Amino acid sequence: MTGERALVAALKAGDAAAYEEVLRRFEVKIYSLARGLTHNEHDAEDAVQETFLSVFRNIARFKGQSSLSTWIYRIAVNAALMILRRDRHVRKQVPIEDYMPDFDDTGHRVAVLPDWHPAADEVLFNKEMAGLLRGFIAELAPEYRTVFLLRDQEGLDNEEVAMILHLSVAAVKSRLHRARIYLRERVKRHVYGGA
Amino acid sequence: MRPRTRIRDCRDVVGLLTEYLEGGLAPGAVTTLERHLAGCSGCGEYLVSLKKTRDAIRRLASHQVPDDCRRTLRALLDAARRGGGRGKRAAAAKKPARRRRVTR
Numbered sequence: 001m002t003g004e005r006a007l008v009a010a011l012k013a014g015d016a017a018a019y020e021e022v023l024r025r026f027e028v029k030i031y032s033l034a035r036g037l038t039h040n041e042h043d044a045e046d047a048v049q050e051t052f053l054s055v056f057r058n059i060a061r062f063k064g065q066s067s068l069s070t071w072i073y074r075i076a077v078n079a080a081l082m083i084l085r086r087d088r089h090v091r092k093q094v095p096i097e098d099y100m101p102d103f104d105d106t107g108h109r110v111a112v113l114p115d116w117h118p119a120a121d122e123v124l125f126n127k128e129m130a131g132l133l134r135g136f137i138a139e140l141a142p143e144y145r146t147v148f149l150l151r152d153q154e155g156l157d158n159e160e161v162a163m164i165l166h167l168s169v170a171a172v173k174s175r176l177h178r179a180r181i182y183l184r185e186r187v188k189r190h191v192y193g194g195a
Numbered sequence: 196m197r198p199r200t201r202i203r204d205c206r207d208v209v210g211l212l213t214e215y216l217e218g219g220l221a222p223g224a225v226t227t228l229e230r231h232l233a234g235c236s237g238c239g240e241y242l243v244s245l246k247k248t249r250d251a252i253r254r255l256a257s258h259q260v261p262d263d264c265r266r267t268l269r270a271l272l273d274a275a276r277r278g279g280g281r282g283k284r285a286a287a288a289k290k291p292a293r294r295r296r297v298t299r
Contacts, residue, residue, distance in 0.1 A: 014276050023268065031264070032257045045264045052268055056275050101241075107204025109237055116244045124251035133251065152252045158217075177213035184248040 004068050011059045019056065026069075027052070029154060030076045036149040037080035039138035043087065050079040066163055073156070073164045077146055084142055094139045099182040120191045136186045140179055147172055148179035200224040202231060208238045212245055 010018035027048065034047035054075050062071060102110040123129045137145060150161045151172070158176075162169045201207055202224060208231050214220050215228055232239045 016273075016276060019272050019276055020269075023272070027260055027265070027268065028257050031260045035258045041261070044258075045261065045267075048260070048264065049268055049271060053271055053275060056272055101209055103204075103206040107206040109205045109209060109241070111237070115237065115240055120244070121247060124247050130255055133255065137252075148252075152249060153255065155253070173214065173219075177210070180213055180245060180249055181209075183252070184245050187248065188244075 005064070008059070008062060008064065008068060011056070012062075022055065022068075022072075023052065026072055030072065033073070033076055033149055033154060034080045036134070036137060036153055037077070037142070037145060038083055039134065043080075043083045047076065047080040047083055050082075051076040054079065067160075070160055070163050073150065073154075073160075077150075077164060081142060081146070092139060093141050094182070094186075096141065096144060096178055096182050099185040100178065101181065101185075114192075116188060117191050120187050123187050123191060132190070133183075133187075136183055136190075139186070140182065144175050144179040144182070147175040148183075151176050152180070200227075202227045205231075205235060205238050208232070208235070209241060212242050215242075216246055216249065 007018055007021060011022065030051055031044055031048050034044035034051075035041065038044050038047060051072065055072055058075075062068070066074075104110050123132060137148065140148060146165060147161055147167075150156045150164060151158070156164070158169045158172045161167070161172045165172070167175075200211065200221065200223075202211065208228055211220060211224070211228060215225065220228065232242060
């Protein structure tokens with residue numbers, strides 16, 4: 001079963017193979033996204049289960065106005081954000097403005113710390129540090145974290161992320177840019193012992 | 196017609212680096228930006244570190260779905276698929292109680 005239209009038709013008909021096919025295509029992606037958004041294994045499992053139950057319960061109403069992938073990602077984001085709202089207290093979020101670069105009156109950048117350090121590369125490229133990076137991502141406010149994960153982790157393009165999140169493409173680009181700047185600065189400050 | 200991109204100083208350049216890395220800038224803007232990068236080591240290094248950060252995230256491995264999550268998911272969906280309206284309730288009933296939060 002390769003074509004999306006055929007897959008959707010089979011899902012609507014309750015075909016067991018179609019259900020399995022959707023899981024095969026999307027469960028790792030949706031679980032990874034949910035882990036990134038919730039930063040918690042059990043919350044991610046809840047979000048994944050909510051997502052696929054919702055997909056299969058509502059497939060009859062899917063009109064094909066977006067791709068199946070866009071629709072499933074949108075359900076997953078909503079499920080994970082709902083869990084985040086429920087557990088609002090659990091993790092600190094950083095004010096992203098604190099990580100944006102400063103410029104002087106002539107438009108030149110003012111770096112508080114030396115700009116980059118070889119040890120920062122170690123944080124980025126050492127597999128042992130993956131958990132640290134994921135923790136930094138989890139400190140982003142959800143509106144940035146969602147865009148960042150969909151673009152840089154899931155590899156979706158700006159247009160698809162905009163459709164999933166009901167944002168303009170310009171807003172997606174802006175949030176992605178600020179999220180990347182934050183993460184770069186977060187890694188740097190970690191290396192210099194600032195945070 | 197795409198509006199002309201203003202590139203006067205480091206502030207403008209840094210603001211465009213993600214768009215530049217994604218190949219989204221107009222050719223004229225790329226030329227102006229690269230001219231700035233060639234003469235400004237600070238912005239050049241900033242670009243390199245931003246690219247490294249992006250590449251590191253892209254290399255993060257996907258999380259593996261835990262086996263018990265896979266099993267539960269399939270049981271839920273099987274119940275939903277078989278039961279129609281009743282299956283929805285059956286699926287909801289089968290859903291395991293939410294576990295206590297452990298470590299982050």
